[in-house]
Amino acid sequence: MNWTDENIVFVISLPRSGSTLLQRILSIHPSICTTSETWLLLPQIYTLKENCVFSEYNATAASRALSDLCEYIDKGQDVYKMLIKRHFIDMVQRTADRNQTIFVEKTPRNNLIIEDIYNLFPESKYIFLWRNPAAVVASMINSFSNGKWNIYRQEIDLYKGLDNMIRSDKLKIKNRLDIRYEDLVHEPRKHTSEIIKFIGLRDGISIDCMSNDSLTGRMGDKTGINRYSSVSTKSVNNWTDTYCNVLRRKWLKNYLKSIGNNNMSNMGYNREKIINELRKQNNNKHIYSDALRMLYGVIDRNFHVSVIRKLRKARIYKRKYMLQ
Numbered sequence: 054m055n056w057t058d059e060n061i062v063f064v065i066s067l068p069r070s071g072s073t074l075l076q077r078i079l080s081i082h083p084s085i086c087t088t089s090e091t092w093l094l095l096p097q098i099y100t101l102k103e104n105c106v107f108s109e110y111n112a113t114a115a116s117r118a119l120s121d122l123c124e125y126i127d128k129g130q131d132v133y134k135m136l137i138k139r140h141f142i143d144m145v146q147r148t149a150d151r152n153q154t155i156f157v158e159k160t161p162r163n164n165l166i167i168e169d170i171y172n173l174f175p176e177s178k179y180i181f182l183w184r185n186p187a188a189v190v191a192s193m194i195n196s197f198s199n200g201k202w203n204i205y206r207q208e209i210d211l212y213k214g215l216d217n218m219i220r221s222d223k224l225k226i227k228n229r230l231d232i233r234y235e236d237l238v239h240e241p242r243k244h245t246s247e248i249i250k251f252i253g254l255r256d257g258i259s260i261d262c263m264s265n266d267s268l269t270g271r272m273g274d275k276t277g278i279n280r281y282s283s284v285s286t287k288s289v290n291n292w293t294d295t296y297c298n299v300l301r302r303k304w305l306k307n308y309l310k311s312i313g314n315n316n317m318s319n320m321g322y323n324r325e326k327i328i329n330e331l332r333k334q335n336n337n338k339h340i341y342s343d344a345l346r347m348l349y350g351v352i353d354r355n356f357h358v359s360v361i362r363k364l365r366k367a368r369i370y371k372r373k374y375m376l377q
Contacts, residue, residue, distance in 0.1 A: 205350025
């Protein structure tokens, strides 16, 4: 059996939005296969995006060379995109057992290339998973940085990624299902059945059978897997304590304002209600370290400190490799 678009289900979300939970639930179904995260389409699609990738081998030059190559071929870029699509389908099909016919692709940073993916896979299913933005940010802080301010590292998702998700309505994706994380954890059986029906399978999932080792690989969320062996609502309302000082609360208010009331409403959330929850917090824990980290974020954003650090690590690695 040769797979096509119809064998692929894309989960589109921000990081820390419950996509791993959804993936763990779906992976129980005997007809569904998945891996923690593939990240397979991002580098392939970005080969066509000149000046968007920095690499040791000079990705900008590579993108130009590829464009030149496509000029020699009739409909060259279309041919190259077809090969990207075929490569992806062939790779994920190889992860499937004999009776598995669906691959669930969950790579959160695919939120940067939603339009590109849909143009390549118009017949695939798309599940858009939304979560309260204040809770997403809180989870990023607590899961990725042990409660320390780190949002300058996540801005690509929080701004461009979320904006792409919001603007995806204009794509008129025909096989699309939108679901909120909060609804999923409060009524998991109801929404799981809805999702399985949307995918086109018979319901064959018992959410009480989730395994901690159902998803292999180094990528993906290990926090929730280790903490919860079943669907839990504990993470829905525990985000407020993360906004433990005036700097964090001010940042969140500005962030929600940048999203906009209409967009928040379309996502299923009320901006004023979220801000009212913040008023319960009146302490200033971590304020001095947050001030320093926010300042560092400004410096990093303008002078690309993180890129310089990665270059230095690469240089050290290369030196060690050459000495062996």
